[in-house]
Amino acid sequence: MKRQEGNEKVVLYCRVSTDEQAKEGVSLDEQRTRLKAYCVAMGWKVEAEEIIDDGYSAKDMDRPGLKRLISQVESGTVSRVLVTKLDRLSRRLLDLLTLIDVFAHHEVSFVSTSESFDTETPSGRLTLQVLGAVAEFERERIRERVVDNMVHAAKSGKWLTQHPYGYRLVEKQLVVHDSEADVVKRVYDMFLNQGMGYFAIAKQLNEEGLSSRQGKQWSNRSVKLMLTNPVYKGTLAWNRTDSSKKKRKTKEEGEWIMIPNALPVIINKEIWDKVNEKISGKPQIPPRAKSSPHLLGGLLKCGKCGSSMSICWSGWPKRHRVYRCSAYKNYGTCDSKPYRADKVEGWFIEGLKNLVDSVDQTIREVVISQVHDQNVQKQEQKLRNAKGRYERKVEAYTAGLIELSDLMEEKRRFDEEIGRSGELQGSFDEDAVNKVLAGLRERYTSFSESVGVLPIPELKKLLHIIVSKVVLLRDSDIEISLVI
Structure with a gap:
């Protein structure tokens, strides 16, 4: 819906993520004060509504306040959206441009007080794209530093996530849990030597009253994940999937961290390889x-x-x-x-x-x-x-x-x-x-x-x-x- 004539409501959008709470200049109170002062300076004697996202990152658009803002824009009740800085709205260029496109379609201008531009002007729209690219670049640089630290930890043999079935985590090191390790060995034997498939194995374990690591029943997927997890042959595998988006995606093999003989072994390497050859169908x-x-x-x-x-x-x-x-x-x-x-x-x-x-x-x-x-x-x-x-x-x-x-x-x-x-x-x-x-x-x-x-x-x-x-x-x- 296009913005209705006479609707001059201004939305003041404020956001802080958890790790930004203590940083100077990004508190919610500071943002509110700056935005209200800007409205007074511009002489906008119109209704101003505050929409707050407290403790949400700008890496995606899954934020309750942002969703409410978009809903109001689409309903045609908003004339302007104000933020103190561009990255309050989004740190991803694609998301940012998507939001600006929504605003433009509904004749809503977007104003950033710190960067001093308004999307109603061509120069403002050009500057917006450039600053959006810079904001996304800065976020990727931060993410790279975090990943570098995790890579260093992984290469030193530290386990970085929850422990898999068959192990327990003690001071970031995996140790074998004997009773669960026996189940792991049985699963590999049932698949390789007894000719049982994922469903038959899951059914057998469930009938015996054995639960998975999460305390749930076994399924085809959980059995296959166990059979294909290289941890059981002592290989530390990390950075194989990209979890930065909602849909997980397998990375290229060159980005994987694979460190053999770094963890306690439950399944002999020869047996593990035979099982995975059978699964892949490419022996x-x-x-x-x-x-x-x-x-x-x-x-x-x-x-x-x-x-x-x-x-x-x-x-x-x-x-x-x-x-x-x-x-x-x-x-x-x-x-x-x-x-x-x-x-x-x-x-x-x-x-x-x-x-x-x-x-x-x-x-x-x-x-x-x-x-x-x-x-x-x-x-x-x-x-x-x-x-x-x-x-x-x-x-x-x-x-x-x-x-x-x-x-x-x-x-x-x-x-x-x-x-x-x-x-x-x-x-x-x-x-x-x-x-x-x-x-x-x-x-x-x-x-x-x-x-x-x-x-x-x-x-x-x-x-x-x-x-x-x-x-x-x-x-x-x-x-x-x-x-x-």
């Missing part, structure tokens, strides 16, 4: 399996429990090769039967041929999705680079090293990169998809022409280029995962 094929004289050695998985299937010998007096589930052979925990190796390899070759022949119909959508994701990742990297260049220009402008026109030119380039990112969301790169599909057919052709010609170890090198995993479900029923 690291041992060198011995790569050079074995059996075509599917290191690739074939049991359809019943997910364990690897290895070669055994059967029959007398004429012996023949069979693929048998290693969980049955080593632990007796799977009832999968043995399969003749020559038949399994025949089913596989036929299935691979049919899969690649029908590649356009079968996996085209998968390829489209993957190509799109790769393009998005590239554009996100370009956007991060553009943001970095812009922030460096903000720093240079703040230090007086460049002119305002240089900063605004960099801002224009940054905005263009943001626009390209938005355009990419709905785009479709037909040429890139066709190139991937053509490469897939070419790799299969090379493999199929080599069957019966090259020795098995050489043939497997070609096979590992196009196939990541093979699951034997039942007679002549095979699931093949391609490397796309």
Whole structure:
């Protein structure tokens, strides 16, 4: 709703965060006094309402007072919004510009008394964008210093958050809690050796009356988090996720802090690695399996429990090769039967041929999705680079090293990169998809022409280029995962 004629109410917005309470010049009383004096000096004989956010940070817009302010602006009952400093309203440029856009749409001017500008003027709007960038830059610098301190603590082996299940925290050091550690070992055994999935494990623990670290029932998610947490193999992992926004996002691996052998071990590293290979579906094929004289050695998985299937010998007096589930052979925990190796390899070759022949119909959508994701990742990297260049220009402008026109030119380039990112969301790169599909057919052709010609170890090198995993479900029923 546009502002109604005759509504001349001025809102005085004041905010302090907890860590600013003791700082000179930012107290709520000080802000009120300055804003009221400004109204008197400007001769505004109008109604003035105070909206206060006491103890709230300006890192986001989740503040009760700010929400009430926006609601009043949108209702058309406000003519001006006053603050003592720009960062009282927001320290994030994106949030700040969003608020200014809301004010402009409802014909409400925004005034900062310390910076002496009014958004009703073009120079005021330009200054606002520059100061907003500086305010956001200062906040990021503060955050970097905090993160640096936490990185130092993490590298010294100190635990920085709540203790995980199986441990207790004593003077910022993890110590093993024996009874919970036994449960952790059982969970890993149930998943790796007993063929139980997340749901079955959670159900078993709940039926036994065991509770999670938070005292709640176990769920699929809590079981998976336990199975994938590197703390249990003694590795300290920190800074893997960005929690600065509402939606947590995994950071790039180069930013992770991973310190092996820094914590008490509950799960042997070899067992932890096997569990996570099984979870990821991308096992690291041992060198011995790569050079074995059996075509599917290191690739074939049991359809019943997910364990690897290895070669055994059967029959007398004429012996023949069979693929048998290693969980049955080593632990007796799977009832999968043995399969003749020559038949399994025949089913596989036929299935691979049919899969690649029908590649356009079968996996085209998968390829489209993957190509799109790769393009998005590239554009996100370009956007991060553009943001970095812009922030460096903000720093240079703040230090007086460049002119305002240089900063605004960099801002224009940054905005263009943001626009390209938005355009990419709905785009479709037909040429890139066709190139991937053509490469897939070419790799299969090379493999199929080599069957019966090259020795098995050489043939497997070609096979590992196009196939990541093979699951034997039942007679002549095979699931093949391609490397796309």
